Amino acid sequence: MxxxxxxxxxxxxxxxxxxxxxxxxxxxxxxxxxxxxxxxxxxxxxxxxxxxxxxxxxxxxxxxxxxxxxxxxxxxxxxxxxxxxxxxxxxxxxxxxxxxxxxxxxxxxxxxxxxxxxxxxxxxxxxxxxxxxxxxxxxxxxxxxxxxxxxxxxxxxxxxxxxxxxxxxxxxxxxxxxxPPLTFTEYLLLKKGVHIPEKLSDALKDAFLSCNFTGIESILGGVLLKFSEKDVEDYLVHGSLPVYLNSENPLEDAYEILRKIIEVDLRHEGLSETTREKALGLLLLMASGESLTYDTITSTLGMSRDAVAKLLEKLEDLEVIFPVRAYGSIGKVARKTPKYKFLASIFRSAVLYEFGLFERDSKTLGMLLEDVAAFYLHILAREKRLRLHYDAQKGGADFILSGGKMGIVVEVGWGKKGTKQVLRTMKKTGLDCGVVVHNGKLENRNGVWFVPRELFLLML
Incomplete structure (x- = not known):
């Protein structure tokens, strides 16, 4: 030179x-x-x-x-x-x-x-x-x-x-x-200038981890009046990355970020062009919300199991996705395909949008809420040195956050939810804490806390 x-x-x-x-x-x-x-x-x-x-x-x-x-x-x-x-x-x-x-x-x-x-x-x-x-x-x-x-x-x-x-x-x-991607409180701050007091977020986090929301409503003040249901939906759809701040079409721009990850970052990670070409197909399978197994992925994409494993590993290293592994023995964890979640929910929206499949309906919003709930639990697991799993049995709960002397069974839903799935997993795991994140009021039903999704999103 x-x-x-x-x-x-x-x-x-x-x-x-x-x-x-x-x-x-x-x-x-x-x-x-x-x-x-x-x-x-x-x-x-x-x-x-x-x-x-x-x-x-x-x-x-x-x-x-x-x-x-x-x-x-x-x-x-x-x-x-x-x-x-x-x-x-x-x-x-x-x-x-x-x-x-x-x-x-x-x-x-x-x-x-x-x-x-x-x-x-x-x-x-x-x-x-x-x-x-x-x-x-x-x-x-x-x-x-x-x-x-x-x-x-x-x-x-x-x-x-x-x-x-x-x-x-x-x-x-x-x-x-x-x-990490943006939490809902950061989204409100950056987009609307709405500041959520840190003391409130900490209190909500403590209530969740201790499985006791008693008295929380008394310290909310007027915080729930500072944002709307649409703000919650917008955050789930496109608010998890700062691209939304200055973009006319955040989903198109988020897809461009994904494209660069696939074409540039995966190449730097040493993946062949043949494997990289399959990455979008893999992400589309994940974004569709279907329950996936390694056999389904390999047969649908025409890839070997080793190639699929390598691609998943690199997408995980780059934090496009992260795994939630099955609860149970080491053998069971090894046999069961993990649930893969998008670290930034906007990527699910972007992939569906690019393929003409995005609808702002209860099914899509439910999948996005589950991504964000998994992201929140993922942060808590890192912060508190806990383990995050899902219940692989039919009719089991979405997530199990556990470690040491504590454990929380979590079910997430956009519409109405009951206690059946949570209670089934609580019985299986021997845990005595159950939380349902839903669209409704804060209440305790049969020992299970039903937490409005707005409160759950405000804890980080």
Whole structure:
């Protein structure tokens, strides 16, 4: 690579970063874009570095489209008033990749331009590396910088599989932040400016985990008047990714995100073109809501079981989908095909829309609500170190969240629901907590809590 060309490229990259990032941090009218809750954690780590040099490598990873670049842009502009522009280096590796420029090449050219080696930086310097998964060797370059530079903070973003590609030693030392899809409370904040008090969300979460909603209604105040039933539906259909904020057709744009995941990210994950071509068919089978087995998938798509397993594994690594495994012995779990849920419910909507199958009816909304309920339980399972399963027996409940001395059987429905499925699974598992998420009032029937879907959605 010609050094003069490379240095010109680096200089232009640094000089134009604010123009590159402006559209992510500000609206066309110049107003600051709303901030996700996760941004406060990013800001805390940045301030820690400026104060005492801690947290020098931060990895922000998650599903494509969750707003990682927007959060980088917001951090960039916050720092721009306090840190010289030449000390704020933003680069997206998807721009370097087609030019054949490695991250290491870029860093060495930046050192020449600033007149200092990384280990000698005389002032706090920030390196924002976006779309890191485009450079297979980025982990080596980041580790070398981390080991040598004392006045440098590196913030790396990439797909959900990014932590898997880090050097093991760096993985232990780096701060990792996972950017999930939007919860309903974030949707209300970003879309309508409606702030749900954190104390209320925490109280609802505690009530759910303790299986006791007594007294919850007394602390709601007027919060339920701040949004409508349509807001709930809109969130389920297209509100789980920030793309809805500025899109005329969020489902078309969400499908474009999916297409990039399939054509670009799966290729970087090493899947063959033949296997990638089957990915949309697989997602359509999942989006249709039919009960799937490995045999059904292999026969419908004309794929081997190994190829199906590999494709599912990579879609799971990229957090397009996630598995909810059967409850029971290890043998039963191994035999039964997991229930695969979309981490962002908008992807189910987008796939159905693309194939002309989307209807905003009770069946589709019910499937979307089950996706979101699974996503919420998935977050709780990670946060509380619990296990998430489903009851594979006929007529069993949708979900079982358990671990240690606690366990909750959960049934989710758009329309009317009874206690039959929950009680059957409670009896089978020996658990004494049952929750039905439904469209109705908060009440306890025969020891089972019926929780309005609005309250369930407000707990995260």
């Amino acid at each position: 010609d050094e003069k060309f490379l240095e010109t490229f680096v200089r232009r990259t640094v000089d134009t970063a604010d123009r590159t990032l402006k559209k992510y941090a500000f609206t066309p009218s110049g107003k600051k874009r709303p901030e996700r809750k996760l941004l406060s954690k990013l800001s805390y780590n940045v301030e820690s570095f400026l104060r005492d040099g801690e947290n020098r490598v931060l990895v922000l990873y998650g599903l494509r489209g969750v707003g990682k670049t927007t959060m980088l842009a917001q951090i960039y502009f916050d720092l721009l008033s306090r840190v010289p522009r030449e000390r704020l280096v933003y680069l997206s590796l998807d721009r370097l990749y087609p030019l054949g420029i490695s991250l290491n090449d870029f860093i060495m050219a930046y050192e020449r331009l600033i007149g200092e080696r990384a280990e000698e930086f005389s002032a706090p310097t920030f390196l924002f590396i976006d779309e890191a998964h485009y450079d297979r060797n980025f982990g080596t370059a980041v580790k070398a910088l981390h080991d040598s530079a004392n006045n440098l903070m590196i913030i790396v973003t990439g797909s959900s599989s990014l932590p898997l590609k880090l050097d093991p030693d760096l993985t232990r030392r780096a701060k990792k932040l996972r950017a």
